[in-house]
Amino acid sequence: MTLTGELLIGASRVPATAGVMKAFNPATGELIEPEFAFGGRAEVDRALHLADDAFDSYSHTGLAERAAFLDLIADKLEAAKDEIAARTALETGLPAAQFEGETVRAAGVFRKFATVVRQGRFLQTAIDPAQPDRLPTPRMDHRLQKVALGPVVIFGASNFPISYSVAGNDTASALAAGCPVVLKAHNAHPGASEIQGRIIQQAVAEAGLHEGVFSLVRGDGNEIGEALVDHPLVRAVTFTGSEGGGMALYRRAQKRPDPIPVFTEMTSVNPTFVLPGALAARGAEIGTGLVQRGMYNVGQACLKPAILFAVDGPGYAELRDAAVAEVEKVDARPMLTMGIHDTYTRNVQRMQDHGATRLGSGEAPVRAADGQSLLLEVTGEQILAEPALREEVFGPTLLLVRLTGTEQMLEVARAFRGQLSATMHAESTDRSVAEQLLPVLERRTGRIVFNAFSIPQEVSYASTHGGPFPATSDSRFTSVGMGAIERFVRPVTYQNFPDELLPQPLRETNELHLWRLVDGELTRD
Structure with missing residues (x-):
């Protein structure tokens, strides 16, 4: 063409x-x-x-x-x-x-x-x-x-x-x-x-x-x-x-x-919560997976798992070290536009100005539009005190949040505004915490992922890509x-209409064999 x-x-x-x-x-x-x-x-x-x-x-x-x-x-x-x-x-x-x-x-x-x-x-x-x-x-x-x-x-x-x-x-x-x-x-x-x-x-x-x-x-x-x-x-x-x-x-x-x-x-940061049992059992695996998923499309994805929360205990060092090792493998790649690149650079600086520490970085930029992959870290106290740390950075930066315990995990979860998705990594030993975290996440997102990452998303009959403001407006x-x-549809009721004037899906014969609710009963008759 x-x-x-x-x-x-x-x-x-x-x-x-x-x-x-x-x-x-x-x-x-x-x-x-x-x-x-x-x-x-x-x-x-x-x-x-x-x-x-x-x-x-x-x-x-x-x-x-x-x-x-x-x-x-x-x-x-x-x-x-x-x-x-x-x-x-x-x-x-x-x-x-x-x-x-x-x-x-x-x-x-x-x-x-x-x-x-x-x-x-x-x-x-x-x-x-x-x-x-x-x-x-x-x-x-x-x-x-x-x-x-x-x-x-x-x-x-x-x-x-x-x-x-x-x-x-x-x-x-x-x-x-x-x-x-x-x-x-x-x-x-x-x-x-x-x-x-x-x-x-x-x-x-x-x-x-x-x-x-x-x-x-x-x-x-x-x-x-x-x-x-x-x-x-x-x-x-x-x-x-x-x-x-x-x-x-x-x-x-x-x-x-x-x-x-x-x-x-x-906007969405799609927070990932790693519960203590999962952290101890597979911290390194989760750290590697976070970077691999988070750097998709040079971090320019609405479902990027941008912020990960975990308690500073068994498995945290392994998760952090694995994430650092993985991010250091990432090549610098061009971002979609120079405007997006420049905004990304400013947002990274904003994170660092608010106390985020750089743990690791990918290959240094070569071209003007290149986005360098970064892994930052803050404490639970910092992210609770600075709302700016909970805001989206559109590009290849991920943030680890080191928590003092599961009570603080619940506290930071409650601090978030609406999200497109949220993720929970848990083992059977984490059931009590998971049961407390789940209703907190339900109030803040349209999709909750268990033992996986927020990206990719299946396009299906059961998909939800939405959530409370500011993830979406509705x-x-x-x-x-x-x-x-x-x-893109709205209801219309046709009252006392002759059959020949009704839309075809509502006619008595149901020639299209559609499922219809007739007098409260679902039927194709």
């Missing part, structure tokens, strides 16, 4: 109206051809009017037709995986093999959502048949199903240029729900975004859908993001990134004449896994 750098608005390719940019290769420090177009409010308005025009027809597509569209996107992603991976590697400085795998996983997510659509369970259909003879008052027929919200704006993320970007879980789940998508591509990987965007654009055309089902825009600065959130035709927004960026969008959306939901995935929802579709 020859990259043109144009915006993708419906079926059209639109040239720049608000300037241009080139991609940056953080491994070489060079700019990469071609120039990529920036758009402004006019392009946002055009894309969202097309999305609104598409909504009625797309949201009423049959389940089989919509599922086939999602499968078509998956097929096209897999066919282009080498091309996507090669361009993404250029724009990130990371290995192409990593992005081949990410593309295949993204295709798998679209296929899983195709299955979700075919099953129709996300509609949550319920039927309370009429009871004309009920006393003291008759009951009319009531039938409920979930319907799509409307056009959705998705902000692509920087750290996973495929699975959290154009072809990511947000796009797949919104399309599965029946919502047209206007995607704001991240400027860190414009070429990879264009390839993915054109794949979805082609799939829309081949499936015979309205061109407004998908558009891709790009802009410089905050103006285009503000235009997207402000637009009166937008019904929901998703965002993955910093707490500052996410909350700026959230607050803006609440000030609209008609406030809309903004589903953010923001802890009731997940942004990863099949449950993500629930963000």
Whole structure:
């Protein structure tokens, strides 16, 4: 595919109206051809009017037709995986093999959502048949199903240029729900975004859908993001990134004449708690695993196990020594952007200014964008006294916290704000402490991991990628896994309707053979 750098608005390719940019290769420090177009409010308005025009027809597509569209996107992603991976590697400085795998996983997510659509369970259909003879008052027929919200704006993320970007879980789940998508591509990987965007654009055309089902825009600065959130035709927004960026969008959306939901995935340190029995039994193994998992993607992962807590007792020295030995093996690698690199450097200095001691470090940086891997240590007293030590450092730094005992472990656990995940390493001898720690973690996270690490995460029906603020802006929802579709639907009840006017999933014959709640009983009859 020859990259043109144009915006993708419906079926059209639109040239720049608000300037241009080139991609940056953080491994070489060079700019990469071609120039990529920036758009402004006019392009946002055009894309969202097309999305609104598409909504009625797309949201009423049959389940089989919509599922086939999602499968078509998956097929096209897999066919282009080498091309996507090669361009993404250029724009990130990371290995192409990593992005081949990410593309295949993204295709798998679209296929899983195709299955979700075919099953129709996300509609949550319920039927309370009429009871004309009920006393003291008759009951009319009531039938409920979930319907799509409307056009959705998705902000692509920087750290996973495929699975959290154009072809990511947000796009797949919104399309599965029946919502047209206007995607704001991240400027860190414009070429990879264009390839993915054109794949979805082609799939829309081949499936015979309205061109407004998908558009891709790009802009410089905050103006285009503000235009997207402000637009009166937008019904929901998703965002993955910093707490500052996410909350700026959230607050803006609440000030609209008609406030809309903004589903953010923001900040998390994913604390790891090593209980005394596990520490004594396998401290070195846990220390090695922490570094291996924590340095994935140069530490630029929302599920990085950033902070580990353990009691200074049997096994602690072995854990620390193993972690130091492992971090010293890590090569310095380019971070995604110079902006991310510079923020990382400032945050590391912040940690050290607040008393964190450097235990070990990886290879020294060679290139300007290189992030050096670091292992720091503080005491339990320090992390309780300095909230800044509990904040996220986006990049290849890990923090060990040396505790005085299990009471202090519970105390520091209670000090945390909301997290995407938390981890507990324990043996059978740790049961009493584990039982005390578990409810503390349940109040602070959407996923608790036992005797493993917070990364990677399976994308499945049982996945949760969410948690209380500031991990997300709404802890009731997940942004990863099949449950993500629930963000983009709302209930509608059809009362006393003739059968022929009802949506197909609610008709008496149940031709789709969906599971439905009929008079309180789950049935496919």
